[in-house]
Amino acid sequence: MTHQTVLRHHWLIRCYRAQLKVGLRVLTAVWIIPPPIAAAVFAWLRRTEVPKRGTVVKQSIRSKIVIPIVILLGLTALILTLVARWHHAPARQSGTPSTGSTLLPGENQQTHGRLDAWARPMTSNPHELAIAYARAIWTYDTSRHSLEDWQGAVSAxxxxxxxxxxVAMSLLPLMPEWRQLEQRKANATVTDVAAETTPALKQLEDSDDAPNGWHAFVISGKQRTVLDTETTVVERQAVVAVVCAPTCKFWSATNQVQP
Structure with missing residues (x-):
């Protein structure tokens, strides 16, 4: 190998190594390559620094050219892949919102898969939680969500x-009933929701057997149901117990309401 050939190879090595360093700094800055990996590559570059001009260049200089080229090509392919994904990202975001996503303040439309009436309040007021639970178990729309969506919201x-x-989901329809509701494109809303205690429930609340923060209510409301083109209004009732310590959570419920 002549002196001029060595110089040309020497120059190529420095060129490729400089490109590799720049690429590493850019990809590390945008968190495409983790900093520990970049630090390891920089350490390798320092260990394999090309001899200065005028010094003897060994035969291993060829491998020092090939390795940076391979790494550089790999980084280039990675960048092109990420650019292609970013280019198609807006098209995916413009589609139908994913199930369970949260509405932004000021939006009027409900999110697909979750109804506003299902929202659980974070409260220490047992009466407020009982009212919200009643609204959640008596409100549905078969065109907007699945039974699993409804069960997940109520179990929360x-x-x-x-x-x-x-137990919280036990007051919802079973799957065979839900299939029939889906076939008839059923939906239901509830109004005049109330939560009241009774002397019997108050006695249970004051007993030594009741957990700390335990409260029970008879919940009621008027459920308006649409089945195809038929609309009915039915009075609904249930008993729900909650425990507040201090945040209120569902405890138990039953459709069996004693007079």
């Missing part, structure tokens, strides 16, 4: 560590 009223979520 309860402590997830026990059996309470299953």
């Amino acid at each position: 009223y309860a402590d997830p560590t026990g059996a309470a979520p299953t």
Whole structure:
């Protein structure tokens, strides 16, 4: 290898290494490459620094050219892939909102898969939670959500560590009933929702057996249901118990209301 050939190879190595350093700094700045990986590559570059002009260049200089080229090509392919994904991202975002997404303040339309009436309030007021639970179990729209969506929203009223979520969902329709409602494009809303206590429930609340913060109510409301073109209004009632310590959570519920 002549002296001029060595110089040309020497210059190529410095060129490729400079491009690699610039690429690493850019990709690290935008968090495409983690800083530890970039630090390792920079350390390798320092260890394999090309001899200065005028010094003897060993035969391994060829590998020092090939390795930066391979790394540079890999980084270029990565950048092109990310650019292509970013280019198509707005088209995906402009589609139908995903299930369970949150509405921004000021929006009037409800999110697909979750109704506003299902929202659980974070409150220490047991009466407020009982009212919200009544609204959640008597409001649905088969054209906007699945039974699983509804069950998930209602179970969120309860402590997830026990059996309470299953009990909270027990007042919802079973799957065969839900299929029939879907076939008839059913939806329902509830008005005049109330939560009242009774002497019997008050006695239970004051007993030594009741957990701290335990409260029970008879919840009621008028459910307006649309089945195809038929509309009916039905009086609904249930008993719900909540525990507030201090944030209120669902405790138990039943459709069996004693006079």
